[in-house]
Amino acid sequence: MNIGTFRMVYEETLFAFGKLLLLYITIPLLLLWLFIGYFFNLGEDVVAAISGPTYFFILLFAINGFKTIFPVAIGMGSTRINLLKTFYVVGLASVLVITFILNVFQWILLTLYERWNVAAQILHPATFLNREYTFLSYYLIDFMLGIFTFSFFFLFYTIYYRLGFRKCVIWLMLFVIIGTLLKYSDLMNFSIWEWLVTQNFHDMVIFLFSFVITISLIALFITYHIMRNAPLTAKSKKD
Template identity: 70%
Template sequence: MNLNSGTFRLVYENALFTFGKMILLYFTIPLFLLWLFIGYFFTLGEDVVAAISGPAYVIISLFAITGFKNIFPVAIGMGSTRTNLLKTFSMVSLVSVLVTVFFLNIFQWMLLTLYERWNVAANILHPAILFKQEYSFISYFLIDLMFVTFIFSITFLLFTIYYRLGLKKSVIWLMVLLIIGTLLNYSGVVNFSLYSWLTTKDLNVTILFTFITIISLIALLMTYPIMRNAPLQPKSKKD
């Protein structure tokens, strides 16, 4: 087995367990069946929100941290390069996110369809309701994909920064950025009300999807120079 296939198999097997078994088999399907049971046998009002995707978002964020952290020393020990590992981890993770989000939306669509047939008033938890009230599978899927990709990319970027700088320096830089951002915002120099701008402009879903996806890809690309020469062990908490 060559180095590329060995690295791919290592990342793939970890992603398969996390996305395939943990997210879909252990959490999403049981929650889907639970909300089907509750919706059929109990009377639910409009204040009830059926949530089956919450654990998936949390696990995907954790995979961006623990997945790479656990694979990193093993892959390098097998002879893989850091560049190859970063490329493989990013590509496999993005494909896994795509497939997982698709199945999540399939289950949500099935739940919504059955609730409408049973005249259940409960709502389905989905990030797309912040931007688009009328349900459309394609639009909801794209917004969900955008949202989850953004979560994964930003989490992975923040982890790599913490990995290289350590806890103390990461917190110091975070506070410096927060202070600068707060001063710029309240001085009127820069307005950071991005969410308000997005929701009031009634942006096309495609434009929104493209905008956030570009930010997510930039965040992933930024991990390369950070981890290109990274040591096998992260900085200690005291650093």
């Protein structure tokens, strides 16, 4: 792994997640909800949310991070393959760290709300499956969804980069038409979401985690083959 390329990707990640996300957004949000919880009487209908910006920044980094680094790294002598491998390693490690820090903040918020007898709920994806909180299970869900967001939005970006806007719209509409026909022709009447919410969350979390991580890594593997010989400029919007 090229040291110059690693440092470039690392510094971009540190700025996006460490400075912008944590220092300027997530920590102020945490302090705001702690202040509101301590001084105001919050009911059960109130939902404290500090996780939204994390997912948005993971999405943003998957697209804009690579877009910013790509021409600069190649111009400084890095190869596409080396840049991709560095981006994968640093990106996945960043998601691992940032979701852990997020869950520490959520644990602090939950612990203090319980101590202060605050009835407000904490917004978290795991609550749609099971409302019982454990740090590990909630962290696994955040990490899983973070990897999924990073992998698939980077995949969508690389497809757009290589195909262009017009071809992407054509393929998107083709998938929409096929999916609509399958749904209303009763060929695909099984609802994954309905099945998920009927399962015991603690019994299936490892299976769900393994499945989502696997398909996310497959998505990254596809991006490698899409971008390893990519030109320096993306297809135009007219292509």
